Amino acid sequence: MQPRILPEAKSHYGMLKNYVNGRWSESTSTQILDVFNPAKGEVIAQVPLSTREEVRGAVQAAKNAFKDWRETPPLSRTRYLFRLKNLMEERFEELARILVQEEGKTIDEARGEIRRGIENVEVATGIPSLMMGYGLEDIAPEIDEEVVRQPIGVFCAVVPFNFPSMVSLWFMPYAVACGNTYIIKPSEQVPLSQNKLFELIDESGFPPGVVNLVNGAKDTVEALLEDPDVKGVSFVGSTQVGRYIYRRAAEQGKRAQCQCGAKNFMVVMPDADLDRTIPALITSFYGCAGERCLSGSVLLAVGDIYEPLKRRFVEASSKLKVGYGLDETAQMGPVISARHKQRVLSYLEKGVQEGAELILDGRKTKVEGYPNGYFIGPTVFDQVSPDMTIAKEEIFGPVASIIRVPDLNRAIEIIHASPYGNSSAIFTRSGRAAREFRYRVQCGNIGINIGIVAPMAFFPFGGSKDSFFGDLHGQGRDAVDFFTEKKIVITRWF
Amino acid sequence: MVLELAELTTFGAVLSFAMDTESQTEKFYEEAAKNPSCSEAKETLLTLSEQARRRGMILERTRRENVAEMILEPISGLNTNDYLTHIAPSERAGCVDVLTLCVELQRKTRRFYLDSSGRISLQEVARTFRRLAEEVAEGEAAISALLDKTTPR
Numbered sequence: 001m002q003p004r005i006l007p008e009a010k011s012h013y014g015m016l017k018n019y020v021n022g023r024w025s026e027s028t029s030t031q032i033l034d035v036f037n038p039a040k041g042e043v044i045a046q047v048p049l050s051t052r053e054e055v056r057g058a059v060q061a062a063k064n065a066f067k068d069w070r071e072t073p074p075l076s077r078t079r080y081l082f083r084l085k086n087l088m089e090e091r092f093e094e095l096a097r098i099l100v101q102e103e104g105k106t107i108d109e110a111r112g113e114i115r116r117g118i119e120n121v122e123v124a125t126g127i128p129s130l131m132m133g134y135g136l137e138d139i140a141p142e143i144d145e146e147v148v149r150q151p152i153g154v155f156c157a158v159v160p161f162n163f164p165s166m167v168s169l170w171f172m173p174y175a176v177a178c179g180n181t182y183i184i185k186p187s188e189q190v191p192l193s194q195n196k197l198f199e200l201i202d203e204s205g206f207p208p209g210v211v212n213l214v215n216g217a218k219d220t221v222e223a224l225l226e227d228p229d230v231k232g233v234s235f236v237g238s239t240q241v242g243r244y245i246y247r248r249a250a251e252q253g254k255r256a257q258c259q260c261g262a263k264n265f266m267v268v269m270p271d272a273d274l275d276r277t278i279p280a281l282i283t284s285f286y287g288c289a290g291e292r293c294l295s296g297s298v299l300l301a302v303g304d305i306y307e308p309l310k311r312r313f314v315e316a317s318s319k320l321k322v323g324y325g326l327d328e329t330a331q332m333g334p335v336i337s338a339r340h341k342q343r344v345l346s347y348l349e350k351g352v353q354e355g356a357e358l359i360l361d362g363r364k365t366k367v368e369g370y371p372n373g374y375f376i377g378p379t380v381f382d383q384v385s386p387d388m389t390i391a392k393e394e395i396f397g398p399v400a401s402i403i404r405v406p407d408l409n410r411a412i413e414i415i416h417a418s419p420y421g422n423s424s425a426i427f428t429r430s431g432r433a434a435r436e437f438r439y440r441v442q443c444g445n446i447g448i449n450i451g452i453v454a455p456m457a458f459f460p461f462g463g464s465k466d467s468f469f470g471d472l473h474g475q476g477r478d479a480v481d482f483f484t485e486k487k488i489v490i491t492r493w494f
Numbered sequence: 495m496v497l498e499l500a501e502l503t504t505f506g507a508v509l510s511f512a513m514d515t516e517s518q519t520e521k522f523y524e525e526a527a528k529n530p531s532c533s534e535a536k537e538t539l540l541t542l543s544e545q546a547r548r549r550g551m552i553l554e555r556t557r558r559e560n561v562a563e564m565i566l567e568p569i570s571g572l573n574t575n576d577y578l579t580h581i582a583p584s585e586r587a588g589c590v591d592v593l594t595l596c597v598e599l600q601r602k603t604r605r606f607y608l609d610s611s612g613r614i615s616l617q618e619v620a621r622t623f624r625r626l627a628e629e630v631a632e633g634e635a636a637i638s639a640l641l642d643k644t645t646p647r
Contacts, residue, residue, distance in 0.1 A: 004510075089558065092558045093558075106504070106506075107506050108504050108505045108506040108561060108563070108566050109563055109566065111506065111557065111558070111561040112561045112562065112563025112564075112566060113563065115558070115559070115561050115562075115563075116563065279567035279568055280565075280567065282567065282568060283565070283566055283567050283568075287563070287566065316568075319568075320568070321503065328504060328506045328507040328510055329501075329503060329504060329507055330504075331503060331504060331568060450564065450565075452563070452564045452565075454563070454564045
């Protein structure tokens with residue numbers, strides 16, 4: 001039987017524009033990149049790499065808008081977000097389909113991403129409560145003290161390819177609800193979702209300059225980092241770039257929060273409920289084609305669970321249907337680009353060379369009707385040792401490495417040997433083992449019988465070690481702290 | 495057009511199948527209400543058509559609001575062949591034939607909602623499916639009652 005393919009929003013999106021000071025503007029840049037549909041290998045848009053002058057123009061617009069915007073009452077500011085939320089609900093399906101087209105994830109994953117973005121907008125509408133300060137009377141005779149939170153100025157976000165719609169919304173709604181103004185630099189590989197989001201921002205009627213979009217790549221980020229009027233930057237991407245941005249921001253006295261790379265370990269204890277564990281692991285390792293910073297990468301099988309776990313995990317992995325994300329029967333899409341596919345494949349070569357046993361080989365996966373797509377099937381390595389490259393480095397693809405360990409202590413040792421600290425999970429029925437894992441493991445996001453440890457909008461998105469540079473995370477109350485200055489006022493009246 | 499899928503293995507496929515089924519049901523009842531031999535059942539058929547339209551909207555909202563990518567796990571054991579009703583009555587079909595088809599349609603739809611509610615790990619979605627199954631069962635009872643009245647004894 002023929003699967004139904006959902007229609008694409010458009011077949012080609014043309015040359016993308018910037019959105020500055022409440023207007024769409026063409027870039028004068030001569031540097032243009034193609035945007036690809038990774039399932040088809042076809043060009044679906046062109047994106048300009050904006051000039052430094054254009055970046056400067058966006059910063060100036062945001063700076064000019066700041067005074068009026070910060071004086072706008074918080075409740076009035078959030079009404080723009082309510083309008084944005086409603087528009088996102090109305091165009092939900094279109095947003096999801098554009099996302100599939102440019103990133104390759106499945107339609108369900110795309111819908112899930114749009115939903116999470118909307119949830120951040122929803123949480124940010126609570127700013128009138130979240131942003132409140134606090135105070136105390138009579139800290140000394142007839143003297144009162146209070147803390148007020150104030151917006152700071154122009155902030156920007158540099159966002160990654162793997163969640164083109166959601167990640168900017170970890171930051172922007174909170175920033176503008178707090179009274180700051182904002183600039184988003186989308187990933188040059190996947191600029192379409194932000195382009196669409198800005199159509200909705202425009203329709204929401206935000207005052208000119210409050211939210212701005214500048215397309216570009218490395219030079220655009222450099223221009224934002226160098227600009228003295230940019231007060232802070234939120235970044236999500238690789239550890240290498242995140243470390244650089246954090247250092248550069250610190251040199252300039254800017255606030256920075258950099259959420260970076262990961263190598264996530266899934267520990268399966270001998271008492272785990274495999275009927276429930278296997279589906280959770282499948283989602284973890286292969287969801288978004290393994291291109292999540294929360295994706296499982298190494299499967300640590302503790303003791304006797306090793307054989308049944310391996311057998312059932314490989315069986316379930318081999319059944320996954322790989323395909324174009326707009327085919328509703330597809331359970332996993334392609335990776336983002338031809339280049340990234342080669343990178344993932346080079347890790348597979350490395351794994352074989354270093355002696356791991358390739359027990360499920362996704363290299364030969366072909367998807368009927370999509371001969372030029374960047375597909376890699378679910379891949380499983382067995383007999384992996386912790387010193388192998390595939391056990392240490394972030395692959396960012398649908399690849400699982402199984403390591404057999406004797407006990408939980410050894411599993412935690414292996415987790416701690418990794419420079420990353422984004423996410424780890426344990427699957428067990430033992431409260432004691434779960435408690436020990438939660439207590440000891442040095443990771444920002446811990447899962448207990450959860451494969452994708454994705455914090456909801458009202459919690460911070462954790463991360464530690466080389467997976468995060470900064471102290472205040474995206475989302476929730478951390479976001480409010482990041483986007484506001486605490487001012488202390490001590491008062492005595494004569 | 496109803497999804498031509500054998501097995502529904504994803505959240506989106508299950509919800510799309512449900513939405514397509516309701517859309518088909520809505521149109522079927524609307525057409526059946528125009529059948530001159532069903533004049534006594536017209537009001538009930540139009541009500542059921544409206545209910546199917548509303549269920550379609552509830553399903554669309556459910557898909558939009560309740561997708562939780564954290565637990566988007568593969569789904570198994572739902573095959574469209576178990577729930578499809580071939581509803582193409584001839585224009586000359588009598589009311590008994592039409593209402594018999596209606597009962598089958600409601601019965602299969604109800605079963606689909608109940609089976610699906612047990613296979614989707616998202617609680618809110620399962621709850622919606624159970625609620626829709628109740629409504630479909632009420633419709634089934636209404637048509638069965640009409641059928642009893644219409645069937646010559």
